Amino acid sequence: MPRDLTRAVLRFAALLRREGLPVTLPQATDAVRALDHVDVADRDEMRLALRTVLVTRPEELPVFERCFEAFWRTADPGEAGPGPIPLPSVEEPPAPP
Numbered sequence: 001m002p003r004d005l006t007r008a009v010l011r012f013a014a015l016l017r018r019e020g021l022p023v024t025l026p027q028a029t030d031a032v033r034a035l036d037h038v039d040v041a042d043r044d045e046m047r048l049a050l051r052t053v054l055v056t057r058p059e060e061l062p063v064f065e066r067c068f069e070a071f072w073r074t075a076d077p078g079e080a081g082p083g084p085i086p087l088p089s090v091e092e093p094p095a096p097p
Helices: 003-020 023-036 042-054 056-073
Strands: 072-074 084-086
Touching: 003 023, 003 042, 003 056, 023 042, 042 056, 042 072, 056 072
Parallel strands: none
Antiparallel strands: 072 084
């Protein structure tokens, strides 16, 4: 899996934690691995793979879906590369000096 996608999945897991989902580091690692087995250019496959690994209770589904929609989007035809990419508006932690 491309390193950029791995980092995006880990940032997505951090977003879910900030929104109250109890996502663990092993779950985040499993989410990265799960994407090795799906077509990441297919947004629904990617969403279902991540949801399967990162959501453990039905009441977490609305938060996951809201965060997924806010974090991931499909590339516009004029943009480089097909498939899901992280939104640039999602805050990243500042780089160490």
